[in-house]
Amino acid sequence: MKNGIYTLANDLVYNQLVALLNSIEVNAGKDLPVCVIAYNEQIDKIRAEVASRNNVTLLENPDIFARWEEYSLKVWQSHPSAIQTWEERGIKKFYRVGENRRYCAFDFDSLFEKFIYLDADTLVMQPLDFIFEQLEHHDFVVYDFQYKDPAHIYNLQSPQLLEIFNQQQIDSEIFCSGFYASKRGIFPPEQRDWLLSKLNVGESDVLYMSAPNQSVLNYMRMRSNVSFYNFALNLPANKATGCCVTSPHFENQNYVLYDQGNRLTYLHYIGLSSKLFNRVCEGENIDFPYRDLFLHYRYLRQPEQQPKFTTKARAYNAPPSLTTRIFRKLGIKVEV
Template sequence: MIDGIYILANDVVYDQLVALLNSIEANAGRKIPICILPYNQRLDKVKAEIASRDNVSLFEDSDSIAYWDNFATQIWKNYPRAQRTWREWGFSELYELPMHRKFCAVDGPFDRFIYFDADTLLMGPVDYVYEQLDTSDWVVNDFQYKSDLKFIFDGSPEQMQQIFNSEKLQDKVFCAGWFATKKNIFPPAIRADLMGKLISGEADVMAFLAPDQSLFNYMVLRSGISYYNFAFHDCEQATGNHWSSKFDVVDNILFDQGRKLTYLHYMSVSSSAFVRLCGGEDVDIPYRDVFLYYRYLKSPEKRPQSFTRPSQITLLQKSTSSFIQQRVNNIKLKYRNFKDKINGY
């Protein structure tokens, strides 16, 4: 039985990847093999980093990558409402397609594995997660179930009841940035069955702000595999993990009311902010010193010793970029508030 960790990455998130790898090495409690799933071909820095670590490899199964790229393409291209909405938002017709390469993990070398988005930091041992996989097929540890269900599924109540046959669907959704499961959890027959159902119209229940997340939730719930969420089933002992929460810091480990976090997730913080910070710019990132500690754990001499404020021209450029991002956010907000109008109902 081989336990492992997968991370989706490329050179754009290199600084975050190094910090995550160092945090795993420092806090996992044992040496765990790690495999990097390629977001795309921008991998020069990633490959150099892999070469410096004897427990890290690159996922190179081109057949699996092609399969899951095609799997996601077929689903989203046959989902007219998503296509129409993405066009209205100015996005590509296959919005965030490379994020679906997370699915390649089920074809990889590890019998049991934990998947990490690159924008996370490990804070403590994860043996308890692997142990839970002895009795559960899919394991998560997050509070997505307390958020609006429309971030995951936004079909009509009648549609969702017919498809999932669950009165408590809200309690079962999860964030796809961190999860644990097993090799071949979706065998070919189940993949084909789910693909057929999605293309025949069931895709219409999925939200499309984070398409891979919606698809993961659909496949887990629709396939009927056993599911466990520490943050739901053991909520009294569960800790937060989102950067917006207030945590205590002790020796570069985060604690939530005295309990050590399993991981910190920088979800929605731009990767460019980390690049600028590591370049010596004075960027305000939550738990900045903790991130910098892990980023430069193996190369402390390279850590910026001082930070400078950007020039007025740079600030203006960033202000323009922020304005554009705000427009995108407004579009997403409009989608949530006026779903019926966007759907054409």
Template sequence: MIDGIYILANDVVYDQLVALLNSIEANAGRKIPICILPYNERLDKVRAEIASRDNVTLFEDSDSIAYWDNFAIQIWKNYPRAQKTWREWGFPELYELPMHRKFCAIDGPFDRFIYFDADTLLMGPIDYVYEKLDNYDWVVNDFQYKSDLKFIFDGSPEQIQQIFNSENLQSKVFCAGWFATKKNIFSPAMRGDILDKLAAGEADVMAFLAPDQSLFNYMVLRSGVSYYNFAFHDCQQATGNHWGSKFDVVDNILYDQGRRLTYLHYMSISSSNFVRLCGGEDVDIPYRDVFLYYRYLKSPEKRPQSFTRPSKIMLLQKSTSSFIQQRINNIKLNYRNFKDRITN
């Protein structure tokens, strides 16, 4: 039985990836093999980092990548309402498809695994998560169930009830930025059945802002795999994980009312903020010193010793320009790759 960790990354999130890898090494409690799933082909820095770590590899199964790319394409290109909405937002019709490469973990080398978004820091041992997979197929630890259901499913209440037939659906949704499951959890037969159901009209309940998250939730619920959320089923002991919460910091570990966090998630904070911070700019990021500690854990001499704050106008221009350019570059690259696959 091989336990492992998957992370979706590319060079855009390099600073966050290094911080995450260092936090795993420092806090996981044991050495755990890690596999990087490629968000796209921008991987020069990632490859160099992998070469420096003996427990980290790059996922290079091109057949699996092509399969899950096409799986997502089949779902979203046949969903007119999603495509119309994305066009209105100024995005291409195949929006954020590389995020679906998280699914490649199902085909990877680990029998049991935990998936981490790159904008995450591990705060404590995770053996208890693997152990929970002895009794459940899908394990999470987040409070997404307290948010508006429309972030996960955006159909009418009647549609949602008809499809999922669940009176407590709200309690079963989760954030797709951190989860644990098993190899081959979705069999080929399950995948075919899901594609048929979505093509028959069930896709109309999917949300658009985070399409991969909506699809993960749909597949877990619709396939009927057993599910456990520490933050719901053991809420008295569960801790928060969102950067917006107030935690105590002790020796670069975060605590929630005396309980050690499992992980901290920087969701929705632009990667450009972390790049600027590591470049010596005085960027206001929650738990900044904790992030910097892990980012430079193996190279403390490279950690910025002082920070400069540009004028408000320069800061706004730089932040806006960096974010837009990063988004444009990723969209162009990913859209070209996926379009080539469709036409070829």
């Protein structure tokens, strides 16, 4: 297939995946192919949901995932302290192993010639044709403002960083891995081997351990000098939109968000735990930014199942109650 969307999910993010798939169908087109990549083996709900949709497929082939898992392990084995640090925390192999499965989209035998990757905690707000069209001119396309916060991409204390990348690159080429567009074949095996050789001679010190796959993907793209385009940096200031749930000023018009009159491309519920979405779907009246938008898309096909709230909502980031604080001091575990 020429164009399509990838996402990564397991049953823990089932509710968010349903909302994402519905938003794609309504706002980007019901015929746009979507491939859900299995994050791990906990995918019973995911498997059933995919089977109910004509345009959605599920990728759960362990042989395909194995080569990227092995490569990612070698990447982190080159790091001076990562593997030992994670082992001390009880983390097997390396942190967030399942996330690297998404990189099979870059393989020569992958499903889509050109693809957009979206995290499961996103909602699509408009057609994505303009993203695919930009891939005619660049091999990697993004739309975010992560370049303003390089500390969540690289280890800024590493003396190696400015020896590998210049300041202009760091200020303009960093991106969030929750949304990006690219092509299959841009990281062939020989290129991956070359990157690994660079990491093995000390460059791995620049990687950011708390977001391992995001850091590695940024490094791979920048170090390989893959052609790059960020709409946030290229659109006029009065046309570019935000994308993060942390922006409180988006306007909801018929369940589509607008930023200063411009339609968002996607909304990313970054920083909000999947457990929060699940608890709300189970009927807990917890408020969070753009909750109504999420619930609309989550229950678009099943409006009768949407939770009905009659009491005042509790803020998701509200401080714990006195009772909860007392229980915690006594060592009694409580759900909040």
